[in-house]
Amino acid sequence: MSDFARQQGEFQRGILSGDDSILAEILDSPKETRATLFGVYRYAYGSRLVEAMRNDHELLHRYLGDETFDDMGHAYVKARPSEHPNLRWFSQGLPDFLRSNEPYSNHLVLADLAALEKALNDAFDAVEGAVLALEAMAGFAPEQWNDLVFTPHPSAARIDLSTNAAAIWMALKDEETPSEAQTLGEPSRLLIWRQDTTPMFRELPTEEAMMWDEAANGIPFGVLCEMLATYDDPDGAAARGASYLHGWITAGLLTAASVPT
Amino acid sequence: MNVASRLPSPTARAEPIRSAKPPFLGFGLGLRAQHYDDILSGNPPIDWFEVISENYMLPGGQPLRVLDQICARYPVVMHGVSLSIASTAPPNFEYLQGLKDLAHRVQPKWVSDHLCWTGVHGKNLHDLLPIPYTEEALDHVVSRVQLVQDFLGRALVLENVSTYVQFNNSEMTEWEFLSELSRRSGCWLLFDINNVYVSAFNHGYDPLTFLNGIPADRVVQFHMAGHSHMGTHIIDTHDHPVCEDVWDLYVAALKRFGRVSTMIERDDNIPPLDELMLEVNRTREIAEAVLPAGALPR
Secondary structure, eight states: OOHHHHHHHHHHHHHHHOOOGGGGGBOOOSSSOHHHHHHHHHHHHHHHHHHHHHHHTHHHHHHHOHHHHHHHHHHHHHHSOOOSSSGGGGGGGHHHHHHHSTTGGGOHHHHHHHHHHHHHHHHHTOOOOOOOOGGGGGGSOGGGGGGOEEEEOTTOEEEEEEESHHHHHHHHHTTOOOOOOOEEEEEEEEEEEEETTEEEEEEOOHHHHHHHHHHHTTOOHHHHHHHHTTTSOGGGHHHHHHHHHHHHHHTTOEEEEEOOO | OOHHHHSOOTTTOOSOOOOOOOOOOOEEEEOOGGGHHHHHHHOOOOSOEEEEGGGGOSSSSHHHHHHHHHHHHSOEEEEOSOOOTTOSSOOOHHHHHHHHHHHHHHOOSOEEEESSBOOSTTOOOOSOBOOOOOHHHHHHHHHHHHHHHHHHTSOEEEEOOOOSOOBTTOOSOHHHHHHHHHHHHOOEEEEEHHHHHHHHHHHTOOHHHHHHTSOGGGEEEEEEOOOEEOSSOEEOOOOSOOOHHHHHHHHHHHHHHOSOEEEEOOOSSOOOHHHHHHHHHHHHHHHHHHSOTTSSOO
């Protein structure tokens, strides 16, 4: 290893772990000690990353308040140092961190709020994709509909939350006092996507969530309707399927419909 | 990743890239999301914009759509913060490919970053970290600049950073290092006037010595920014207006380097666009007063 490489390793260790060895290789300034000057880098490291987390998780920050959020942020910075050159991706692991580390894991709503904000952030700058127009569906003959498969918009994603985090998110967004966090009997099934430039989410009924997940797996419309028939009134399954599909298309959730050849 | 497969054949060109000096763009501003609407709806009279490369190294969405619109209306320069050109870690070709793809989209007048490193051993500290000014470091950075320039197919522009510490093994001054780096690698220099002021204060030297030690023909851009004075040292925070001492140093820089594309860089505590326009206009007014008649295009 070159001396330059060794020195960079020492410098980084001094920032990440508080090791002072590097101080032997730097100079006092005319007006300040080397320890204070090196401390500028130490302080900037943590504060810059926590500031990035505040930007990415604005409503989790609002929910926790400055002090608790920053304590959590510094714990995350210490546990998961950045490995990506772009700060945009630094807080991607936050939902998992909150789900798997005490004391945060004792409050599942925190991981859920982080997961919802992460999904919205991901939708915001997701890959561009065409938006399927309702008129395009007129091009399919009635006998083709059973075989239709659908391509979700690249920004679309599904998450399941075990708490009422979605309602808390809405209240925080509207600057209202959120209701108390609760664990739900049935998970809250959310669909997140970007409409033009705006990230959106909506909660899905259980059968619509099932239909979306299976459609995203390439299951054709006819089979989707048969699956819907197992959830509720079998005679109305096709109408319900068509209604959900109509909603997806008008919301800009699909890029294409096609009949496999 | 097969590194060799990403690089031109070693027989293709032994000399570093020697590109023509980038054009004079006038007086510009750093593009920030807070000003997107005002810029797109008002077409303010700003000569050019500098964009932070990493802010647009994204899959899609609003930032890239806005960037496309800005590029259609204004000259744009790409300015990165994560190239880590002085790192002793292996080059990150995934990052470089992303940078190259963005440059293909933006068609910038030039691509710049900083003479610094941001991490080693797979970590990224997201800071502009200092280096010792040694022959060993110079050899390393020259070879790294040449590699990146070959990969991108264009000369880089590198900026002097604000530093808070100096290494006891340095063998030359920062300005000697920058001058030699530019001469040997063919990279151009982004002369950050605020950073010169900050580093000079922090290390107790005269900023004019730094300024006069930089070869005049290698500087293609000035940065102007504000900082936070801590009494015994200054931190480069970009959260204040440009201070009067830095305006004075700008006058000295104009006298030494002549007309140079200049921009106001503000990253925190960002004021309305009109307020930053006053600073942009001041860069122009001072240049008009200092430079010989006819030096600036009408």
